Amino acid sequence: MEVxxxxxxxxxxxxxxxxxxxxxxxxxxxxxxxxxxDEWIIQEGMRPDFLFYVIEGKAKIYVTHQNGKVSLINFxxxxxxxxxxxxxxxxxxxxxxxxxxxxxxxxxxxxxxRSQLLEDAKFLxxxxxxxxxxxxxxxxxxxxxxxxxxxxxxxxxxxQTADEGIYKEKHVTVCDYLGVSYRHLLHVLTQFCEKGYxxxxxxxxQIKQFGSLNELAGVMKNN
Amino acid sequence: MEVxxxxxxxxxxxxxxxxxxxxxxxxxxxxxxxxxxDEWIIQEGMRPDFLFYVIEGKAKIYVTHQNGKVSLINFxxxxxxxxxxxxxxxxxxxxxxxxxxxxxxxxxxxxxxRSQLLEDAKFLxxxxxxxxxxxxxxxxxxxxxxxxxxxxxxxxxxxQTADEGIYKEKHVTVCDYLGVSYRHLLHVLTQFCEKGYxxxxxxxxQIKQFGSLNELAGVMKNN
DNA sequence: AAAACAATATGAGATATCTCATATTTTGAG
DNA sequence: CTCAAAATATGAGATATCTCATATTGTTTT
Numbered sequence: 288m289e290v291x292x293x294x295x296x297x298x299x300x301x302x303x304x305x306x307x308x309x310x311x312x313x314x315x316x317x318x319x320x321x322x323x324x325d326e327w328i329i330q331e332g333m334r335p336d337f338l339f340y341v342i343e344g345k346a347k348i349y350v351t352h353q354n355g356k357v358s359l360i361n362f363x364x365x366x367x368x369x370x371x372x373x374x375x376x377x378x379x380x381x382x383x384x385x386x387x388x389x390x391x392x393x394x395x396x397x398x399x400x401r402s403q404l405l406e407d408a409k410f411l412x413x414x415x416x417x418x419x420x421x422x423x424x425x426x427x428x429x430x431x432x433x434x435x436x437x438x439x440x441x442x443x444x445x446x447q448t449a450d451e452g453i454y455k456e457k458h459v460t461v462c463d464y465l466g467v468s469y470r471h472l473l474h475v476l477t478q479f480c481e482k483g484y485x486x487x488x489x490x491x492x493q494i495k496q497f498g499s500l501n502e503l504a505g506v507m508k509n510n
Numbered sequence: 511m512e513v514x515x516x517x518x519x520x521x522x523x524x525x526x527x528x529x530x531x532x533x534x535x536x537x538x539x540x541x542x543x544x545x546x547x548d549e550w551i552i553q554e555g556m557r558p559d560f561l562f563y564v565i566e567g568k569a570k571i572y573v574t575h576q577n578g579k580v581s582l583i584n585f586x587x588x589x590x591x592x593x594x595x596x597x598x599x600x601x602x603x604x605x606x607x608x609x610x611x612x613x614x615x616x617x618x619x620x621x622x623x624r625s626q627l628l629e630d631a632k633f634l635x636x637x638x639x640x641x642x643x644x645x646x647x648x649x650x651x652x653x654x655x656x657x658x659x660x661x662x663x664x665x666x667x668x669x670q671t672a673d674e675g676i677y678k679e680k681h682v683t684v685c686d687y688l689g690v691s692y693r694h695l696l697h698v699l700t701q702f703c704e705k706g707y708x709x710x711x712x713x714x715x716q717i718k719q720f721g722s723l724n725e726l727a728g729v730m731k732n733n
Numbered sequence: 734a735a736a737a738c739a740a741t742a743t744g745a746g747a748t749a750t751c752t753c754a755t756a757t758t759t760t761g762a763g
Numbered sequence: 764c765t766c767a768a769a770a771t772a773t774g775a776g777a778t779a780t781c782t783c784a785t786a787t788t789g790t791t792t793t
Contacts, residue, residue: 508576693780
């Protein structure tokens with residue numbers, strides 16, 4: 288983890304103003320942190336000392352169960368918060384947060400800003416929107432995971448993560464995210480290939496039938 | 511649905527003050543609604559016109575999937591909000607909310623109070639805590655549903671809902687909540703009886719081995 | 734009280750998903 | 764460049780869970 292100083296810090300603060308997120312100045316005690324790919328931003332079970340706001344990069348929220356299974360609960364992208372649960376709740380089991388690409392965040396020390404933040408309507412309104420989105424998203428994922436087999440959830444995931452028609456996520460990560468075994472994921476991917484939805488190209492998969500995948504993903508959406 | 515008027519309304523407002531939830535008076539336009547058991551407080555897909563705050567009773571959040579499966583996403587209890595998602599988000603798929611007992615709530619009309627509420631730090635702080643709890647709870651349920659078989663989740667549910675050692679939830683409701691088929695639920699309940707954890711008594715089940723159930727439920731908890 | 738409906742029950746076969754074993758390939762650290 | 768660790772692959776048998784069919788009982792509605 289690297290803490291940006293002086294000029295480098297000033298540059299980031301200037302370029303990525305967060306004035307619209309709060310109504311008081313935070314320049315004085317804010318820090319700018321950079322985490323490398325795979326580095327842990329927060330260790331599971333350890334309360335953080337900062338409220339983070341992600342400027343660039345992407346991170347993953349992990350929780351480890353007693354039976355050894357690991358769940359990738361969700362991804363965190365730019366313009367999202369990390370550590371907001373700990374800011375709000377004195378008692379909370381802290382999940383692990385791992386950078387999945389180089390990630391730069393603003394870090395506001397709790398000890399300095401906590402009470403001010405909790406009084407600031409502008410900040411709270413933003414946070415409230417963020418949390419409502421998070422709760423809604425988790426509820427959707429939850430009910431979908433129970434109501435649909437992997438086939439549908441994987442189709443959705445492929446469409447969401449594919450870049451220019453090429454799907455190339457790591458199987459291991461996807462297993463944790465969709466909550467299925469490695470074996471089963473491979474099995475369904477093979478089926479998709481056999482049905483002609485995908486075509487394997489080395490490590491990647493090329494989407495051949497958007498329509499079919501869309502249909503599989505579509506049945507999960509209401510509205 | 512019944513709207514309390516005059517004296518009856520005054521009584522409720524007096525007895526269940528919500529002054530600690532906001533910093534401005536709402537007596538003038540607030541309504542007090544009573545819903546009967548099984549009545550729909552909000553219809554799925556239809557935006558509500560009120561922010562509700564539950565005073566007494568219990569309700570259920572339902573969503574219907576295209577494949578016909580119904581998920582009982584969560585229960586709502588006294589001192590919780592209903593309609594907060596719609597207050598915050600202009601675009602949101604509204605879930606169905608059904609009273610599972612007689613339920614009384616305060617109803618704040620959006621058109622009257624929305625902007626005031628969104629400016630009020632006290633209200634927002636409370637809502638933020640509520641939402642963070644909701645998001646955390648859904649995340650936990652989600653990851654547990656993927657990481658553990660019904661056996662564990664059912665043990666947890668039985669312990670949480672049993673009253674004086676007697677479990678008597680409706681199977682149909684539990685299926686929707688735990689996301690399993692009726693058949694499978696019965697199957698696992700039968701196993702619990704065979705193993706001596708429970709003992710069937712007519713429609714109810716008496717808990718015989720708290721220890722065993724606790725163990726099954728316990729492996730899902732971190733912290 | 735009869736009819737219609739919701740909830741409980743149980744059997745049996747199908748399918749989704751898991752575990753374990755083992756082999757090959759790729760990647761990162763020294 | 765080498766070795767160990769991580770990621771990919773594949774087979775085969777086990778288990779969790781589902782679907783469908785059908786019966787019984789309890790609860791509303793007429």
